[in-house]
Amino acid sequence: xxxxxxxxxxxxxxxxxxxxxxxxxxxxxxxxxxxxxxxxxxxxxxxxxxxxxxxxxxxxxxxxxxxxxxxxxxxxxxxxxxxxxxxxxxxxxxxxxxxxxxxxxxxxxxxxxxxxxxxxxxxxxxxxxxxxxxxxxxxxxxxxxxxxxxxxxxxxxxxxxxxxxxxxxxxxxxxxxxxxxxxxxxxxxxxxxxxxxxxxxxxxxxxxxxxxxxxxxxxxxxxxxxxxxxxxxxxxxxxxxxxxxxxxxxxxxxxxxxxxxxxxxxxxxxxxxxxxxxxxxxxxxxxxxxxxxxxxxxxxxxxxxxxxxxxxxxxxxxxxxxxxx
Amino acid sequence: xxxxxxxxxxxxxxxxxxxxxxxxxxxxxxxxxxxxxxxxxxxxxxxxxxxxxxxxxxxxxxxxxxxxxxxxxxxxxxxxxxxxxxxxxxxxxxxxxxxxxxxxxxxxxxxxxxxxxxxxxxxxxxxxxxxxxxxxxxxxxxxxxxxxxxxxxxxxxxxxxxxxxxxxxxxxxxxxxxxxxxxxxxxxxxxxxxxxxxxxxxxxxxxxxxxxxxxxxxxxxxxxxxxxxxxxxxxxxxxxxxxxxxxxxxxxxxxxx
Numbered sequence: 001x002x003x004x005x006x007x008x009x010x011x012x013x014x015x016x017x018x019x020x021x022x023x024x025x026x027x028x029x030x031x032x033x034x035x036x037x038x039x040x041x042x043x044x045x046x047x048x049x050x051x052x053x054x055x056x057x058x059x060x061x062x063x064x065x066x067x068x069x070x071x072x073x074x075x076x077x078x079x080x081x082x083x084x085x086x087x088x089x090x091x092x093x094x095x096x097x098x099x100x101x102x103x104x105x106x107x108x109x110x111x112x113x114x115x116x117x118x119x120x121x122x123x124x125x126x127x128x129x130x131x132x133x134x135x136x137x138x139x140x141x142x143x144x145x146x147x148x149x150x151x152x153x154x155x156x157x158x159x160x161x162x163x164x165x166x167x168x169x170x171x172x173x174x175x176x177x178x179x180x181x182x183x184x185x186x187x188x189x190x191x192x193x194x195x196x197x198x199x200x201x202x203x204x205x206x207x208x209x210x211x212x213x214x215x216x217x218x219x220x221x222x223x224x225x226x227x228x229x230x231x232x233x234x235x236x237x238x239x240x241x242x243x244x245x246x247x248x249x250x251x252x253x254x255x256x257x258x259x260x261x262x263x264x265x266x267x268x269x270x271x272x273x274x275x276x277x278x279x280x281x282x283x284x285x286x287x288x289x290x291x292x293x294x295x296x297x298x299x300x301x302x303x304x305x306x307x308x309x310x311x312x313x314x315x316x317x318x319x320x321x322x323x324x325x
Numbered sequence: 326x327x328x329x330x331x332x333x334x335x336x337x338x339x340x341x342x343x344x345x346x347x348x349x350x351x352x353x354x355x356x357x358x359x360x361x362x363x364x365x366x367x368x369x370x371x372x373x374x375x376x377x378x379x380x381x382x383x384x385x386x387x388x389x390x391x392x393x394x395x396x397x398x399x400x401x402x403x404x405x406x407x408x409x410x411x412x413x414x415x416x417x418x419x420x421x422x423x424x425x426x427x428x429x430x431x432x433x434x435x436x437x438x439x440x441x442x443x444x445x446x447x448x449x450x451x452x453x454x455x456x457x458x459x460x461x462x463x464x465x466x467x468x469x470x471x472x473x474x475x476x477x478x479x480x481x482x483x484x485x486x487x488x489x490x491x492x493x494x495x496x497x498x499x500x501x502x503x504x505x506x507x508x509x510x511x512x513x514x515x516x517x518x519x520x521x522x523x524x525x526x527x528x529x530x531x532x533x534x535x536x537x538x539x540x541x542x543x544x545x546x547x548x549x550x551x552x553x554x555x556x557x558x559x560x561x562x563x564x565x566x567x568x569x570x571x572x573x574x575x576x577x578x579x580x581x582x
Contacts, residue, residue, distance in 0.1 A: 014536060071484075072491075073454075073464055102466050106417065106456035114420060114542030116451035130546060136446055139342045140349070143547040144359045174501065184463035184493055188479075191488040201485060205582075229582065245467075247504045248486035253338055254360060254503040256486075262581040272339055283579040300557040301574055304569045308455070313568040318582070321572060 001127060002151055003186055005031045006089035008080070009052055010041040016048050018081050018202050019095040021055040021162035023155055023272070028163060029124050030091045030151065037061060037087060041079050043069035046173070049123050051079040053171040059272060060173040061087075071099040072185045077106055084111070089150060091129075094153035104154050112121065114146040120159040120280075126176055129153075137253050137276030157202045157221070180263040193248045200249070205231030205262045208251055208278070211238035211308055212267020212288065219245055221311040228318045229300040234258065234278075236268045252277035263315075267307045270295025287311065326378030326473075328369045329433070330402065331426060331440040331453060332362040334386055334393040338445050339472040344374060347548045358393045359480050363443025363508040364501035366473060369403040371506065376473065379403045383429060385422045387411055391524060398519035399511030405524040411527045417450035420539035425539065426452070429533040436497055437478070442467045442500035450500070452550035467502040519538075 007028035009020035021040070027036040038057035040048060042064060049060040063228035067075040071275055076099060084092070084107070092107070094100040096118045108115035120141075121132040130143050131153050146152060158249070200206065207226040209219055219233065226233045234256070235249040251258055253273035263281035268274060270286070270293055279298055287307050296302045303310055336342075337355040344350065360368070369380045382397040383406040383438040384390050394405035408425045410417065430438070438457075443450040450466075457464035469488070470481035473495070483502045511519070529536060558574070560567040575582050 005471075042542075098467070101450055102454060105451040106458040106464075108451070108542075109423065109455045109458035111447045112542075114418065115451060116543055116557070117451055135448060135548070136342045136349075137337065137338055137448065137552070139338075140344060140548060140550050142545055142549075144543050144545050146543050148542055149465075152496070155506060186492045187466065188490040188492060190484075191490070193487050201486060246486075248483060248488075250503070262575065262579075276338065279377055283575070283581045284557070285575070296559070298554055298557075300579065302560075303564075303573055304559070305564045305567065309564045310568060313565055314571070317572045318570050321576065321582075 001034060002031045002091040003091045004035045004087065004095055005091040006037050006039055006084065006087055007057070008094040008100060009038045010095055010099065011040065011042050011045055011048060012199070016051055017158040018159070018162065019097060019155065020052065021193055022157065022160040023093045023095055024052065024056045026090065026093050026122055026160050026162045029122060030129055035059065037079065037089065039063065039083050041068045041076060045176070049173040053169050054165045054167050058171050060171065062173060062175045063178045064175060065178055067180045067183060070187050070190065071102070072104065072183060072187065073102055074084070074183045074185065075180050076103050078180050079108060081110065082178050085175060086315070091151040094154045094286065096156045104152070109154050111150065113148060113150055113152050116144045116146060116153040119153045119155045122153070122160070124226060134280070136282050138257065141278070156259070158204070195199060195247050197237070198230070200234055200251070200256050200258055202230045203232035203258070204260050205229040206234045206258055206260045207231055207249070207264045207266060208234035208236065208268060209239050209243060209244065209266045210236040210268030213244055216244050218308070220313065224262070225311055225315045225318070228322065229259070230316050231262070232246050236271070237275045243279070265295050265299070266311060267296055269293045272297065280291065326372060326376045327434050328372050328378055328380045329430070329435050329438045330360060330362070330365045330369045330380065330382045330396060330397070331438060331456065332366065332382050332384045332393065333359045333441070333444045334384060334390040335359040335444055335446040342550065344548050344550055349548060351551055353395055356389070356393065358396060359441050359444045361443055361501055361503070362443070364442055364503065364505045365439035366397050366400055366446060366509040367483065367506045368501060370475065371436070376575045381406060383408065384427065385410060385425050393579070394524055395519050396511060398522045398524070399515040400509055401515060403522060405522070407526045408532065409526050409528045412538060413539060416541040416545060417539070418543045419455055420537045420542040422452050423455035425532060425534065426456045428458055429527065430456070430535050435493055436499040440498070440500050442502050443514070453498060453500045462496050463493050464498045464500070465491060466500040468499045469502050469504040471499065471505070
């Protein structure tokens with residue numbers, strides 16, 4: 001069994017991303033009773049260390065530096081490598097997020113190590129850790145391991161169940177002074193385009209619209225429904241190509257791959273490219289006027305009818321249920 | 326400008342995937358240029374049209390990949406290179422592929438290397454960042470806009486839906502995201518010209534590599550298809566009835582809200 005897992009936690013918009021707790025849970029599986037160390041990089045992130053410990057980290061390392069406020073490959077790679085050098089972990093578990101995807105292959109190359117990307121499940125049998133990951137856009141899966149050391153994998157958000165938070169857990173937090181130099185990328189600006197702060201890849205509920213939504217205004221009721229459910233709005237390629245919404249909302253082959261607990265497909269016919277991005281959602285609801293739409297073949301619950309009538313009714317019904325609760 | 330594209334030949338994702346004894350059945354399947362790599366090829370050609378220079382498309386694979394390389398030449402690339410894996414018997418992974426690419430690029434003068442941000446078959450997105458690390462150059466992944474002036478690139482990146490605007494100096498490796506451009510189709514004259522353009526094949530000896538140095542660092546132990554989904558429930562009645570039933574099912578059966 002691995003002796004020390006270094007997991008990379010992530011802060012976005014002033015909050016820990018859930019995937020941080022998921023990689024801690026993965027780390028716990030990989031090391032058993034041995035040590036899970038969470039690394040958090042940023043400018044001012046010390047407030048989060050306790051939460052990481054409550055969620056199962058044994059120890060937290062804070063790498064605070066002004067150059068770590070926003071992600072750049074060079075800055076994060078230097079910081080992470082310095083921590084790896086000092087800690088010599090035999091398992092590295094990162095989120096498969098924009099930063100994690102960008103930096104993990106470089107670190108693996110530097111360490112001359114294997115890397116399993118975009119993991120959705122792991123099994124541990126003694127020393128052997130087997131990772132399951134989707135291939136062919138979720139149409140198939142493969143199981144992989146890393147025979148050498150360190151064991152290195154990145155985890156798709158929303159798939160590994162986090163551990164129950166335990167506020168009685170305690171652990172040490174240390175700050176490391178990382179040296180960052182020769183940055184080759186200058187960030188000029190970051191323009192927020194994501195809706196309401198709920199990140200599509202981590203949203204537990206997604207309301208997605210397709211061509212059937214017909215216009216940008218047609219998306220309004222979808223936003224209202226997503227709001228009531230605390231979810232995010234997504235779209236099919238058809239809808240983003242038709243400029244009903246931003247490309248950043250696109251789910252599918254080209255676009256995001258999501259696995260929410262509840263996926264509500266509104267006016268989406270269900271082209272194979274779209275299914276690639278959402279078919280592994282835990283529960284799929286489809287609303288479409290065409291009773292023959294292929295989306296109905298994979299939906300758990302199908303509603304046939306006019307989406308402009310059904311979606312507002314659904315919003316009202318959820319509001320009622322919420323008010324009762 | 327010396328412009329390079331790293332490309333992968335992939336299974337057409339419209340194809341049904343079948344697996345026999347843990348091996349993907351490729352019999353009779355259609356293959357294409359990885360869709361994200363098409364953005365890279367298009368952008369490379371646009372860079373050449375704007376700044377002059379030469380576009381070389383490189384792939385790692387077997388002779389079957391010559392078809393996709395010819396397509397890239399027909400789109401407007403100048404040269405194609407196949408790094409031939411024929412001498413490799415064992416499993417290949419991103420380590421293997423990036424070692425081969427790294428060996429190829431070692432003595433090349435490049436201003437920019439473009440690739441797709443992910444291949445749609447394997448979905449890992451490791452090869453391009455691994456190559457950048459091998460070469461010790463800067464990288465910017467998931468780009469949606471690229472402007473180069475002199476030796477400075479101004480780039481827009483898609484970072485999980487938000488847009489980041491950055492500046493970086495060449496040489497640089499970038500990976501392309503949807504939204505960057507609309508890849509052109511090869512024209513008939515383009516296809517005719519492509520037949521005469523150079524397509525070189527390099528084997529392990531040419532790259533000064535040994536099979537033992539390329540052994541995969543990850544091992545595939547199984548491949549399988551997801552369980553067939555059972556047919557779901559079709560709700561009936563007036564919209565209001567369907568909605569009421571749905572909310573009830575989501576709460577009490579699926580228990581997702």
